[in-house]
Amino acid sequence: MNTESSDIHKEYRNLTGKKTAFIILLFILLLFSAIIGISKGALSIGMFDSIKAIFKDSGTAHAIVWKLRLPRVIMAILVGGGLGFAGTVFQAVLKNPLASPYTLGIASGAGFGAVVAILFGSGIASEYLVPGFAFFFALTSSFFILGISGIKGPSSETMILAGIATMFLFSSLTSFFQYMGTMEQVHEVVFWFFGSLSRAGWKEIGLAGAMILLPFPFIMKMSWDFNLLSAGDEAAKALGVNVKRIKITSIILASLITSGVICFTGIIGFIGLVAPHICRMLIGSDHRFLLPASALTGAVVVLAADTLGRTLWAPQVIPIGIMTSFIGVPFFFYLLMKKTKEYW
């Protein structure tokens, strides 16, 4: 009996080792995709030359890399990583596999906030106004959802219906303001809604990076609590989790990440829903591993999608939202069909 017991023990350590390896692998893949992303474009730079161009001041290549490509690549990583991370948090807290910044209407909330700021905030420090409004309305919709899940229970149907309702509410409000706006304002909003990484400059990256990355360590610290939440609120409470506090703090932090993504890039695809699922299928739901893995997966997919979108029909650029779906959906379906036992 003792030998058997130590076998299970080893098997568990073995599995966690594999999960760590998976995360390291994703990280390497991300670095690799980043280098490709930097080297591809109207002027193709070799992979090694592009690394050199980052560090050495060598004329055109250096300028292109620093002014155009590097910001774009970093923004793609931030956006994908943020969405994957926030999606995992929403799914864990609402215990709902269909939850994500989009299906819950939180992205639409942030979008509406950004549009209001774009339309009415011209002139008044709008670079802070847009993220501020986006965050405020993202929070509004997430607390709305959290409230409903508290009253009606976090069943998939209730959550998603409430999310769709929120989504419609905010898109109608957005349309209403567009209808009231001038031609130029409408143009600006429509362009914004397409979802694009091309607006990213270093200043935007600084602010987006702060909104997206600062919550990461605080959320990582709650990994075990997320694990216990999956056993049910009451069981989690009985194991010492302060359920209410964990839910509220993590929802606020995940909303902050979502608004950081939305306000600088517009509405981008479904990566927040899919990245956590892809990782859960591959490494299970221990959030100590799932959270970083989902963030890295999201970052890799968005970065790859953007690089392909820029190069496939160059000089035409396929919007990032469309490309993310093109890449993510087939892979998701592949895993869906392959996996037979769980709810997937």
Add this chain to the structure above:
Amino acid sequence: MLDIKNLGFRYRKADILKDIRFELDKGEIISIVGPNGVGKSTLLKCIARILKPGQGSVVIDGKDAAGMKSSDLVKCIGYVPQDFPSKFPLTVFEAILMGRRPYITWRPSDNDLKIVSDLIDLMELTDLAMQDFDCLSGGQKQKVLLARAFAQETDLLLLDEPTSNLDLKHQLEVMEIISDMSNKKNTGVIMSVHDLNLAARFSDKIVMLRKGKIFCAGKPEHVMTVQNIRSVYDVEVMINTDQIHPFIQPLRAVS
């Protein structure tokens, strides 16, 4: 070890529980019985402080639970809920490891893993250790939940209907595991039970609830009487006292 004093709980101005008082010694098993909706689960949740009782107090080893830090409390009281929601894939090992959470900061220690492995062997779940929790049968799931509470290494266990939805063999198996564990580790157990015969057979004391109050409490043979069951359940029964434990045979519902 556990002293429940004058405990009461109100929900939307209705008394769910009132004047509940009883004591539990180390290694003792108490079953709470009573019809559906009488407040059995609520009572367990109040003791575990999942719900805050409106009146009265729960005293553990001389300390009022209301004044204890939750990180200390979870090392005293283990709780096994009735249902097991599982939306996301979770291995049996991970599910039981959750019980070690009060002792883990980030990485589980070798000792944590050893405790979990031993419990898995004890529950005869060795072959299923790395399987998905959702693939288990009802009886196996219940064993995992019990193991999770055992892993918590508390002196007191609260079990909410541990045998509901189980087949005959698993009902007995689960009850025997609980009784063995209580004997071996001197754990005090309070459980809500629907099956009066299981309650009579496996508990040292029975607390019978009626309309949120204790109707009677004491040794199984004192509580399980034809009159008591008739007044609490509106059911006429026959009780066979030939064996060590009273055997209750339901006859008909009384209107």
